[in-house]
Amino acid sequence: MSIPKFAPRPFLLWLGAGVLALNLFVLLMAGVSLQRSWRNHQDRAVASVQNLAQVLDRTVADTFRKADLAVLAIKDEAERSAGDFRKGRPDLDAFIRRQHERAPELLALRISDAQGVIRRGSGPGVGAYANVADREHFIRLREDPKAGPVISKPIVGRLTGIWVIILARRLDHPDGSFAGMAHAVIALDQFNQVFSALDVGPRGSVALRDLDLGLVARHPEPLSAGTAIGQRNVSREFTAFAQSGQGLGTYRALTPFDQVQRTFAIRRIAGQPFYLLVGLADQDYLAPWRAELAQEAAEVVLFAALTLVAAWLLRRAWLRQQAAHEQLEVLLAEVKTLGGMLPICSHCKKIRDDRGYWNQIEAYLNEHTDAEFTHGICPDCA
Numbered sequence: 001m002s003i004p005k006f007a008p009r010p011f012l013l014w015l016g017a018g019v020l021a022l023n024l025f026v027l028l029m030a031g032v033s034l035q036r037s038w039r040n041h042q043d044r045a046v047a048s049v050q051n052l053a054q055v056l057d058r059t060v061a062d063t064f065r066k067a068d069l070a071v072l073a074i075k076d077e078a079e080r081s082a083g084d085f086r087k088g089r090p091d092l093d094a095f096i097r098r099q100h101e102r103a104p105e106l107l108a109l110r111i112s113d114a115q116g117v118i119r120r121g122s123g124p125g126v127g128a129y130a131n132v133a134d135r136e137h138f139i140r141l142r143e144d145p146k147a148g149p150v151i152s153k154p155i156v157g158r159l160t161g162i163w164v165i166i167l168a169r170r171l172d173h174p175d176g177s178f179a180g181m182a183h184a185v186i187a188l189d190q191f192n193q194v195f196s197a198l199d200v201g202p203r204g205s206v207a208l209r210d211l212d213l214g215l216v217a218r219h220p221e222p223l224s225a226g227t228a229i230g231q232r233n234v235s236r237e238f239t240a241f242a243q244s245g246q247g248l249g250t251y252r253a254l255t256p257f258d259q260v261q262r263t264f265a266i267r268r269i270a271g272q273p274f275y276l277l278v279g280l281a282d283q284d285y286l287a288p289w290r291a292e293l294a295q296e297a298a299e300v301v302l303f304a305a306l307t308l309v310a311a312w313l314l315r316r317a318w319l320r321q322q323a324a325h326e327q328l329e330v331l332l333a334e335v336k337t338l339g340g341m342l343p344i345c346s347h348c349k350k351i352r353d354d355r356g357y358w359n360q361i362e363a364y365l366n367e368h369t370d371a372e373f374t375h376g377i378c379p380d381c382a
Contacts, residue, residue, distance in 0.1 A: 011318065015315060019307050019308065019310075023300075023304050023307055030297075030299070034292065037292055038289055041286055041288065042263070045263045046250050046265070048280060048285075049278045049280055052200065054267070056194070056195070056198070056276055057267045060194075060208065060274065061269050061272060064151070064269075064272050066102075067106055067167045067184035068167060068169075069103075070106065070184055071149070071167060071169050071182045074182040075169050078092065078120075078180075078182060093120060093122075096109050096110075096122050097122045099122075103184075106186060107123055107157075107185040108123025108184070109122050109123065109183075110183055110185065111182050111183075112181055112183070115131070115133060116132045116134070117129070117131050117133075118130045125158075128159055130158040130159050135152065135155070136152065136153070137150045137151070137152040137181075137183075141168060141181050142170075142178050144170075145178075149168070150169070151166070151273055152166040153210065154229045162187060164185050165185075165186045166184070166186075168184075169183070188229070191216070191217035192218075192219050192221070195217065196219045200279070200280055201280055201285065203262075203281035203284050204284060205277075205281075206218065206219045206277065206278050207276075207277045207279075208275070209234075209275045209277070211242075211273045211274070213234050213239070214231065215228055215232075216229065218257075228257075233256045235254065235256060237251040237264075238251075247267065248265070248268065249265075249266055250265050250266070251263075252264070252282075260281050261282045261283070262280060262281050264279040342364075345358065
C-alpha cells in the first residue's frame, strides 16, 4: 500500500498567501476605522469652533451695540445744549456717568467740541487736556454729516495710553453745522480677556480683524504686547473668504503667526466692520486620535506577529508530517520486500495469491516485490 504525497511548494505558497491576505485585511479594516475616527474628530472640531464663534459674535456685537446706545443717548442730551459744551453743565456730566455705569465694559465715554478738544467725559483721564482733531474718525464725522456711527482703527488713546477702539457719532448745532463728536472708548484688552476665557486648547487661537484684515485683538498675543496690532499677515484661505463676501465659514490653514495648523470658524460680525476667527489646533483636538492610531498600530503589529508565529508553527508541523510520511513509506517498502507468510505448494512450489490462483513462484515474486530473477542450474541439479 502506498502513502499519498503532497507537493511541499504549493502548500507553503498557499500558507504564505493566506497569512498575507489576512494581515492585509486586518490592516485595511484598521485604516478604515482610523479614517472614520479622524473624520469624527474633525467634524467635532468644526462644530466646536462654530459654536464658539457664534457665542463670541454675539458678545462682540453686544459690546458695540451698548457703546452705540450710550453714544446716541449722550448725543441727544448734548445737542439739547445747542452744541456748547464749554460752559458748565453738571447735569450733562452726571448723565454721561450714568450711561457709563450702565455699560461698564466701556473704558470711557466722552464729548469733544468742533475743534477736537475733549470737553466732557467719564473714565481714565477725565479733566486732562487732549485734542483729537487729527484722528481719522473725527475728520470723517466733521466732513460727512450723514456718516452715522464711525468705528476707528485700533489706536493708542491720548488720555489712556493704551490700545483702544473708538465708536463715535457726530454732534450738530441746531443749524446742522458740526459741533463735535460723542464717542465711546473700548479697550482692546477687554476683547483679549473675553477671548482668553474660552477653552480653545493649549494651541488654539481667537482673533478679531477689521475689514482690511488688520489685526485688532488676538489670544494668545503672537508677539510682545501691541506689536502685532494692525498687521495683515493672514493665510490664503482667510483672504479667499474675505474676497468671497460670505458671512460665515470654516477652513483649515497654517497660521502665518506661529506655523500651527488649525481648523477655523470665521464670521463677519453683523453690522460691524470686523471678522471674528476661532481656531482649534490639529495637535490639540487630534491628540486622542493619535493615541488611537498608536493603539491600532500596536494591535496590527501584534496580530501580524501572532499570525507569523502561527504560520511558522504550521509550517514546522507540516514538515514534520512530511518527514513522518517519508519514513513510513520506507518502512512499508521494507515490509513489502521482506515480510509476509505465503501459502505455497509443498510439491510444485506454486504460491496461491489473494484471488485463489496458484502462480509460479517467480511470477508471484515479480508481481509483489521488487526482486528480479536470473535463471541458471545449481550444482545439485546439474
